[in-house]
Structure formats: C-alpha cells, structure tokens
Amino acid sequence: MGGPALxxxxxxxxxxxxxxxxLEIVHGxxxxxxxxxxxxxxxxxxxxxxxxxxxxxxxxSPPLGITRGRVTFDGRDLTALPERDMRELRGSQMAMVYxxxxxxxxxxxxxxxQVAEAMTAHGVAKSEAQRRSLELLARVExxxxxxxxRSYPHEFSGGMRQRxxxxxxxxxxxKLLIADEPTTALDVTIQQQILALVNELRRxxxxxxxxxxxxxxxxxxxxxxxxxxxxxxxxENAPVDQLFHAPQHPYTRSLxxxxxxxxxxxxxxxxxxxxxxxxxxxxxxGCPFRPRCDQAREACRVxxxxxxxxxxxxxxWVPPAEWRP
Amino acid sequence: xxxxxxxLGHRVTRRVxxxxxxxxxxxxxxxxxxxxxxxxxxTASLGTEASAALTPSQLAALRAYYGLDxxxxxxxFGWLGNVLTGNLGxxxxxxxxxxxxxxxxxxxxxxxxxxxxLIGLLIGIPxxxxxxxxxxxxxxxxxxxxxxxxLSVPGFLLGAGLLALxxxxxxxxxxxxxxxxxxEDPGLNLxxxxxxxxxxxxxxxxxIMRTGRSALLEVQSQDFVRTARGKGVAALQVQIxxxxxxxxxxxxxxxxxxxxxxxxxxxxxEQIFSVPGIGRQVLIGLQQKEYAVVQSxxxxxxxxxxxxxxxxxxxxxxxxxxVRAS
Numbered sequence: 001m002g003g004p005a006l007x008x009x010x011x012x013x014x015x016x017x018x019x020x021x022x023l024e025i026v027h028g029x030x031x032x033x034x035x036x037x038x039x040x041x042x043x044x045x046x047x048x049x050x051x052x053x054x055x056x057x058x059x060x061s062p063p064l065g066i067t068r069g070r071v072t073f074d075g076r077d078l079t080a081l082p083e084r085d086m087r088e089l090r091g092s093q094m095a096m097v098y099x100x101x102x103x104x105x106x107x108x109x110x111x112x113x114q115v116a117e118a119m120t121a122h123g124v125a126k127s128e129a130q131r132r133s134l135e136l137l138a139r140v141e142x143x144x145x146x147x148x149x150r151s152y153p154h155e156f157s158g159g160m161r162q163r164x165x166x167x168x169x170x171x172x173x174x175k176l177l178i179a180d181e182p183t184t185a186l187d188v189t190i191q192q193q194i195l196a197l198v199n200e201l202r203r204x205x206x207x208x209x210x211x212x213x214x215x216x217x218x219x220x221x222x223x224x225x226x227x228x229x230x231x232x233x234x235x236e237n238a239p240v241d242q243l244f245h246a247p248q249h250p251y252t253r254s255l256x257x258x259x260x261x262x263x264x265x266x267x268x269x270x271x272x273x274x275x276x277x278x279x280x281x282x283x284x285x286g287c288p289f290r291p292r293c294d295q296a297r298e299a300c301r302v303x304x305x306x307x308x309x310x311x312x313x314x315x316x317w318v319p320p321a322e323w324r325p
Numbered sequence: 326x327x328x329x330x331x332x333l334g335h336r337v338t339r340r341v342x343x344x345x346x347x348x349x350x351x352x353x354x355x356x357x358x359x360x361x362x363x364x365x366x367x368t369a370s371l372g373t374e375a376s377a378a379l380t381p382s383q384l385a386a387l388r389a390y391y392g393l394d395x396x397x398x399x400x401x402f403g404w405l406g407n408v409l410t411g412n413l414g415x416x417x418x419x420x421x422x423x424x425x426x427x428x429x430x431x432x433x434x435x436x437x438x439x440x441x442x443l444i445g446l447l448i449g450i451p452x453x454x455x456x457x458x459x460x461x462x463x464x465x466x467x468x469x470x471x472x473x474x475x476l477s478v479p480g481f482l483l484g485a486g487l488l489a490l491x492x493x494x495x496x497x498x499x500x501x502x503x504x505x506x507x508x509e510d511p512g513l514n515l516x517x518x519x520x521x522x523x524x525x526x527x528x529x530x531x532x533i534m535r536t537g538r539s540a541l542l543e544v545q546s547q548d549f550v551r552t553a554r555g556k557g558v559a560a561l562q563v564q565i566x567x568x569x570x571x572x573x574x575x576x577x578x579x580x581x582x583x584x585x586x587x588x589x590x591x592x593x594x595e596q597i598f599s600v601p602g603i604g605r606q607v608l609i610g611l612q613q614k615e616y617a618v619v620q621s622x623x624x625x626x627x628x629x630x631x632x633x634x635x636x637x638x639x640x641x642x643x644x645x646x647x648v649r650a651s
Contacts, residue, residue, distance in 0.1 A: 059551055083560075091557030098555075103548040106567050108645060117566075118556040152646040168556060 004075070006208050007033040007056070007176060012069035014048070014055050016280075022067055025280045026052050027232045029069075030306065033208050035175065040211045040219040040240075042255065043229035044277055049212045050099070052229070053178045057096055058086050074175065092122045094176040095169035097198070100185045101161035105153040111164050112137070112149025118171035136167040140197060159190035166198060173205050180212045195222065217259050220244065225312075228252050231278050231288040238312025248314035250295045250323070287316070295323050344631045351627040352408075355620050356401050366391050366417070369614035391417075404620060413625075414617025416610070423621045426606060431625065434602035436507055437525065437595075438587035440518055442580060444526025445533050448475075450576070452530065453537030454564060460542055468534065475531035484524040484597040491520070504601050521598040525591050529583050536579040540572035547571075573644050581637035588629040 009031040015022035026048040033039055041049045054060050056071055058078060071078040073094065078086065098104040106114060115133035120126055130149075137145035140163040153161055162182060169177060179198055183191035199222050202209045211219045216226070226243045228236040228251065236249040247253040254273045275292040278284050284291065286301040293300070299317040306313045367387050371378070379387070388394045395403070407414065413423035449472075456468030492498040499516035507514040544550065545568055553567045554560075592604035603622060610618030641648045 054551075057555060059554055061546070061551075087557050087559060089557070090555055096555050098548060098552060100548060104552045106549040106553065106571070107647060108570050109567075117553070117558060121556050121558045121562075154647050154650065165552070168552070171556075 005032045005072070006035045006037070006074060007031070008070075008072040009052075009056065010070045010072075012052065012055060012071060013067045014051050014060065014064060015067045017063045017065055017067075023280055024067065025064075025232050026055070029229070029232075029234050031227055031234070031237075033176070033210065036206045036208055037225070038202065038209045038211070038223045040213060040216075040223040040226045041229060042213055042216050042219075042226055044214055046231075046277060046279075047229040048232040049229050050180055053096065053180050053210065053212055056178065057090060057094060058083075059090075059096075088122070091118050091169075091174070092172040093174050094178070095172070095174040096178040096180060097162070097165055097169050097182045099181045101158050101165055102185065104165055105161055107153050109152070110149065111151050111153065111156070112145075115149070115164065115167050115171060118168045122172055132171070133167070136171055137164070139170075139201070140164070140167045142167070158186050159194065162186060162190075162194055163197070166194075166201070170201055170205065173207075175208060177202060177207045177209045178212070179209060181214070183218070184214075191218075216255055228255065231284075232280065233288055233315060234306060235289065235316070236312065236314040237306065238309070238314070242311050246310070246320065248309040248312065248320060249289075249316045250293050250318075251289045252314075254292075340635065344635075347631060348624065348627055352405060352620070352624055353401075355623045356397075356404070359614075359616050359619060360397060364614055365393060366614045366616065367393075369612070370417075404617065408621060408624065413621035416615055416618050418609075418613050418615060423618050426618070427603070427622060427625050430601055430603045430606045431629075433504075433506070433600060434588060434595075434604065436514075437518060437522055437591070437600060437602060438584055440522035441525035441529055441587055441591075442584050444522055445529025445583070446580065448526065448530035449533030450537055450569070452534045453541055453576075454569065456534070456538045457541035457545065457568075458564070468538070472531045472534040472538075475527050475534075478527075480524050480528055480591070481593045481597060483527065484521065484594050487520055487524060488597060504599060517598070517600070521591070521594045521600055524594050525587060529580075529587075532579055532583060533576060537572060537576050540575040541568055544568045544571040570644070574641060577637060577640050577644065581633055581640075585630040585633040588633065589626045 009029060011028040011030060012026065013024055013028050014026035015024040029048070029052050031039070031041075031052075041052070043049045051060070051064065054064075055066050056073075056078070058066075058081075060066070066079055069079065073089070078089070081089075105111070109117075112130065112133050115136055116126070116129035119129035119132060124132070134145045134149055137149060142148050142160060142163050148156075148160075153164075156164065166182075177198075182198065183194050186194060195218065198209075201207075209223075211223060213219050219226075220240060223240055226236075226238060226240050227234055228243075228249065230251050236243065236247070236252045238248060242248075243252060244256065247256055251273075258273060273292055278288055278291070286303050287293070287296070288303075290296045290300045295316075295318050297318060302317075304315045304317050306315045309319075367384070385394070392400060392403070404414065411424070413427065415422055416426060419426070452468045452471060456465045456472075459465055488498070499513060499519075502513070505513040505517060550563060550567055553563045558566070589604070591602070592608050594600070595602045595604040596608065603626060607619055607622050607626075610622060
C-alpha cells in the first residue's frame with residue numbers, strides 16, 4: 001500500500017476485569033490497514049475477533065476493557081483518546097455493521113429516525129439528516145424509502161434490517177468500516193445480496209474495510225489480506241492468494257481443509273479439526289493450537305511469536321516445508 | 326379492515342366485562358366485610374350499650390330506619406340497584422348524598438395522587454439512571470440506599486416529622502387554615518398539598534427507582550444500545566432516547582399500580598395533613614359504620630383503579646409500536 005497506515009493495532013489485549021484479577025481474552029493482537037484496504041479477520045466463534053473489533057471502536061462494556069496495546073487511527077492513539085473525542089470519531093470516521101440485525105436496531109424508534117440520528121449526532125441539521133436518510137435507504141436498496149423510513153424495525157425482515165444498519169454505518173461516509181459477521185444471522189440467499197451491497201458501497205466510498213467472519217469462503221473474493229485468529233492470538237496474517245495457496249500455519253491449513261469443496265471428490269464431504277479451542281480460563285503452555293495441531297513438536301512448548309513468512313507472517317515454529325503430510 | 330374492527334370490538338367487550346366482574350366482586354367483598362366487623366350504625370352513634378338502654382321497640386324502629394332489619398341479600402341488591410341508577414346513598418352524619426361527598430373528595434385525592442406521582446417520578450427515575458449508570462459502584466450504592474430508606478420509612482413518621490419540623494422551626498403550617506380547594510385558592514392549595522405529596526412521592530420513588538434500575542440495566546446490555554453508541558450519539562442521549570425509552574413499560578406498569586393505590590386515598594397521610602380526600606371519607610364512614618358511605622366510596626375507588634389500568638394499557642400502546650401491531 002505504501003504511505004501511512006489508516007489503522008495500526010499493536011499488541012492489543014482485552015480482558016474481563018474483576019476484583020480477583022484480569023482474565024485476558026485477546027492476547028496482544030496486531031493489525032495494519034492502509035486507506036481503502038480490505039482485510040478479513042477469520043477465526044472460530046470465541047477466537048476474540050468480535051471483541052477485538054469492539055475494542056477498536058472502544059465499544060466494550062464493563063467488565064470488558066482494553067488492558068494493553070495501542071490503536072492508531074488516522075495518526076491518533078484511540079486508547080488514549082478522551083471519550084468525547086472518541087465519540088466524534090465513532091460513526092463519522094469509523095463505523096460498524098453488527099452481527100444480528102434482529103437486535104441491533106432500537107425497536108421503539110422509526111427506521112428513518114435511527115438513520116438520521118447517525119447524522120444529527122455529528123452536527124448535521126435535522127431536516128438535512130432526514131432528507132439524506134431517505135437517500136441512504138434508497139442507496140441500500142430498501143424499496144419505497146418515504147414509507148419505510150416511517151416503519152419500525154419489527155415491520156422489517158432480517159435482510160431489510162441489516163440494510164438499515166448498513167445505511168446507519170455509511171451515513172457519515174466513514175474512512176473505516178468494520179463488518180462484524182454481517183451475514184451470519186441471515187438466510188443464505190440474502191447473505192450474498194448483503195455481501196455484494198457492502199462490497200459495492202465500500203468501493204464507491206473508498207472505505208477501508210475489516211470483514212470479520214468465521215467462514216473463509218465467504219470473503220475470499222472480497223479482501224486483500226486475511227488475518228487468522230485463534231484463541232485470542234493472531235496466528236497468521238497474509239495476502240489472500242498466499243493464504244489460500246500456501247498457508248503458513250497448521251491452523252490455517254485446517255480451516256482451508258474444512259471448507260466444503262464440491263469439485264473435489266477425493267476429500268470427505270466434511271472435514272473437522274479434532275478437539276475444541278481453549279477457553280480463556282484454560283492454561284495452555286506454549287502454542288495455543290498445540291493440543292489440536294497435527295504438526296506439534298517439542299519446540300511448540302514455547303509460545304511462538306509472529307514471524308515473517310514470504311509476503312505475510314505466521315506464529316508457528318515449524319515452516320510448511322517441514323510439515324508432515 | 327372489518328376483521329381488525331371485529332378483533333378490536335372483542336377486545337373492548339372483554340375489557341368491559343372484566344371490569345364489571347371486578348367491580349361486582351369488590352362490591353360483594355366490601356358488603357360482607359362491613360357486616361362481619363362488629364358493631365353497626367346504631368352502636369356507632371349511640372354507643373355499645375345502646376341495646377341495653379333502648380327498649381326493644383325503639384331498637385326495632387332504629388333497625389328499620391337504617392334498613393338493618395332486612396335480610397343481607399335484600400340490603401345488598403337494594404344498595405346495588407340504587408348505585409346503578411346513580412344513587413350512592415345518603416350520609417346520616419352529614420345529611421349529604423354520598424355522590425356529592427365523593428364528587429368533592431375525589432378531585433382532591435386525584436390532585437394529591439398526581440402531585441405525588443410526579444414527585445415520585447422526578448426522584449425515582451434520575452435515581453434509577455444514576456444507579457444503573459455504574460452498577461455496583463458507589464453511585465449505585467448511594468441510589469439504592471436512598472431507595473431503601475424511602476421504602477422503609479413509614480409515611481406517618483415522615484409526615485408527622487415533617488409537619489412538626491416546619492411548624493416548630495419555621496412557624497409554617499399551611500394546613501392550619503381550612504382546606505383550600507385548588508380552584509378557589511391555587512397558591513394556598515398547593516402549599517397545603519406540597520407536604521403530603523412529598524411524603525407520598527418519596528414513598529413512591531422507592532418502587533419506581535427499583536423497577537427502573539433493573540429495567541435500565543436489562544436494556545443497557547442490549548445490542549441496539551451498542552449500535553447507538555457506535556453512531557457516536559452522546560452518552561446521556563443514548564441513556565434517555567434509547568435506554569430509558571425501552572425501559573418505560575415496566576416503569577409505567579409500576580407507576581400505574583402505585584397511582585391506583587393513591588386513588589384509593591392515602592388514609593394516613595390525608596389524616597395527618599387534614600386533606601379532605603377520599604381516604605378520609607372512607608375512614609370516617611367506617612368509624613360511623615355508615616354502610617352506604619363506605620360501600621359506595623370503595624366502589625368508586627375500585628372503578629378508578631380499573632380506569633387507571635385501562636389508561637396504563639393505552640400508554641403501552643403509545644410507547645411500544647409492537648403492542649399497537651399485535
């Protein structure tokens with residue numbers, strides 16, 4: 001990409017705080033994103049990807065909180081920013097589309113008012129915000145905006161609600177869009193429409209975008225880079241082509257192997273990774289993937305750090321050349 | 326459209342039938358209770374030795390005068406029939422019709438109830454928001470403590486204490502003069518109403534605060550609140566426009582119930598502050614064993630309670646579009 005990064009996350013840790021001490025859930029995540037760049041953050045449920053994104057927006061609610069690290073956005077360290085300045089960034093410079101459209105809209109507020117609020121919160125006059133909210137609803141392909149702006153969320157389907165949430169996120173034309181599994185809760189037919197819509201708008205507005213997903217297949221065509229998370233760690237970070245063709249971490253390889261591939265008859269229909277990811281309360285010595293890894297060695301008893309691997313990086317002591325088949 | 330109207334019609338019919346049954350139940354209960362407690366109008370006005378002092382024929386004449394010689398069933402339906410035609414009976418003590426007495430006392434009680442509810446909401450909701458803003462923190466502890474105090478201190482203590490304090494140290498006792506009706510002298514009326522309303526409102530603040538706190542905490546953890554914060558909406562506006570609005574249904578329910586109780590007359594507080602409300606009317610009626618006064622007034626109170634419930638239901642519709650739709 002060159003030039004200064006739009007977003008640079010260094011050693012970001014998130015923990016659940018209590019009087020008896022912190023329980024760390026995200027263990028020092030790093031991530032860079034240039035202006036207009038698109039990155040996927042991939043991992044199983046519970047790998048800490050959503051928490052990391054909420055931490056970027058400083059939207060974590062107690063007892064969850066950032067315990068360590070820096071988030072530099074547009075030259076400013078968000079972890080040190082007063083809440084008042086952070087509020088100004090939220091929704092205007094960085095915005096988020098959430099996982100469950102059924103719960104992420106206020107049930108008592110008209111759709112139009114909820115979209116308009118995203119603008120009035122940043123000083124746009126009310127009448128102007130109302131006019132623009134109609135345009136936004138039309139832009140996210142909601143039919144008959146004049147009428148639907150007066151509807152309440154319960155009168156909308158899941159897909160329509162997610163379109164409204166997207167309209168809210170895009171209202172101020174943010175520089176960074178975080179899409180946190182925006183299609184997980186939707187029907188398969190709707191999923192593709194929503195993905196296509198967000199991708200189109202991303203290109204149109206030139207937004208940098210982070211796609212959070214547990215499904216590599218969904219975003220393969222949409223992103224420049226992929227960051228793979230496991231148990232609160234980044235285990236691999238690579239350009240999308242390299243990741244698919246030459247995964248540098250055994251976990252990434254397992255994820256790829258688990259993708260259903262109807263064209264390949266030689267593989268079983270569904271591949272599973274044996275075992276389960278560790279819980280934040282589990283103590284795993286060394287590499288967090290070691291108990292489930294088919295490549296584990298003696299060296300893995302020491303926790304690996306991210307090391308450069310061709311165009312990316314991976315947290316594994318064993319290079320793919322030495323992997324057992 | 327006609328289907329909607331039919332459904333609506335059914336609902337209205339059902340509510341009316343329910344209300345009528347409730348009122349009938351209340352009427353039967355009050356009637357029976359009055360007959361179960363010892364003494365009647367004769368002993369109340371002439372003393373318990375009346376039966377000894379009076380000759381049997383005098384006693385019989387009195388019983389006939391008060392209608393006590395009739396079988397209870399006849400008494401009940403006689404009274405109920407009168408009530409249904411708008412005749413609530415006559416108070417022998419004052420010679421006034423119970424309808425006139427009630428029409429004079431009810432507005433006073435309604436005014437007191439409204440003032441007390443406003444005060445209760447003004448104290449209770451900010452306290453609830455303060456408590457919920459940082460659960461289990463210092464603010465929460467302080468809010469909960471005030472709530473607990475309001476719940477624990479009985480009205481007669483607070484009322485009498487307040488009255489004693491201001492009259493002793495400030496020589497201020499607006500109730501010393503005769504009661505002023507709002508329409509006659511609003512200034513004096515509000516002065517006279519302030520203290521009883523404060524006492525009742527403080528007691529009301531406690532349940533509102535507790536209901537509000539738990540409702541707010543529940544709403545705060547919901548996804549749409551995060552969406553609002555994610556838009557960059559300021560914290561206080563998120564609290565009011567999104568959190569409080571969604572927590573209103575349980576708060577309105579609690580307030581409605583409490584308001585209904587207040588319409589029943591705050592007997593103790595009305596007595597302490599000499600407010601001629603409906604509570605005092607029932608109390609005096611009971612002391613004098615004026616069956617008609619007590620029965621009819623309690624029925625009016627029950628009717629107000631039913632009406633308040635109806636208004637609460639309408640408020641739900643106003644607050645939540647999903648209720649409107651269902």
